[in-house]
Amino acid sequence: MSSQAAPIDDDRRAALIATSVAGAAGAAAAAAPFVISFAPSERARAAGAPVEVDVGTLAPGEMKTVEWRGKPVWILRRTPDMLESIKKTAERVADPKSERTAYPTPPYAKNEFRSIKPEYLIVVGICSHLGCSPVGPFAAGANPQLGQDLGFVCPCHGSTFDLAGRVFKNKPAPDNLEVPPHKYLSDTVVLIGDDSQA
Numbered sequence: 606m607s608s609q610a611a612p613i614d615d616d617r618r619a620a621l622i623a624t625s626v627a628g629a630a631g632a633a634a635a636a637a638p639f640v641i642s643f644a645p646s647e648r649a650r651a652a653g654a655p656v657e658v659d660v661g662t663l664a665p666g667e668m669k670t671v672e673w674r675g676k677p678v679w680i681l682r683r684t685p686d687m688l689e690s691i692k693k694t695a696e697r698v699a700d701p702k703s704e705r706t707a708y709p710t711p712p713y714a715k716n717e718f719r720s721i722k723p724e725y726l727i728v729v730g731i732c733s734h735l736g737c738s739p740v741g742p743f744a745a746g747a748n749p750q751l752g753q754d755l756g757f758v759c760p761c762h763g764s765t766f767d768l769a770g771r772v773f774k775n776k777p778a779p780d781n782l783e784v785p786p787h788k789y790l791s792d793t794v795v796l797i798g799d800d801s802q803a
């Protein structure tokens with residue numbers, strides 16, 4: 606008996622190659638959904654991504670809300686009267702210079718108006734007490750909790766904030782509204798979620 610293996614004919618070789626290729630393709634197709642499931646979804650990627658906003662479309666006194674990292678971010682275009690009202694509340698807010706560290710204020714917003722450009726307030730619209738969402742802005746005399754002050758009111762436990770997002774004294778909220786990292790890409794376009802220098 607010969608120990609030499611019989612040669613494989615060309616038809617059999619072609620069938621083996623075709624079967625191997627088909628098997629590999631089938632395995633890859635079956636594995637693809639599992640591999641894709643490990644990649645973050647479009648929504649998950651977007652949740653942490655910076656948000657570009659055109660603030661030039663806001664009329665004076667108008668506010669818009671955008672979402673960044675699942676949080677509502679308010680952008681309020683303040684009028685000269687609104688800016689003047691902030692100067693009148695400095696003695697009655699708990700942290701007028703934004704020095705508390707629970708929600709650290711970026712250096713560029715550690716000023717009277719808590720903003721890069723006084724005209725625009727950019728804050729996270731979540732109360733620093735228990736995470737409720739304040740409402741407003743209210744005009745002078747429009748809300749009994751604010752009285753003649755302009756600002757925001759948290760309906761859950763009564764915390765009040767001026768139009769710079771600073772909490773008034775003796776309120777449940779321990780801190781001012783958070784100023785998210787942001788920077789201006791142009792005169793009217795702001796990038797929320799990134800304040801790195803180019």
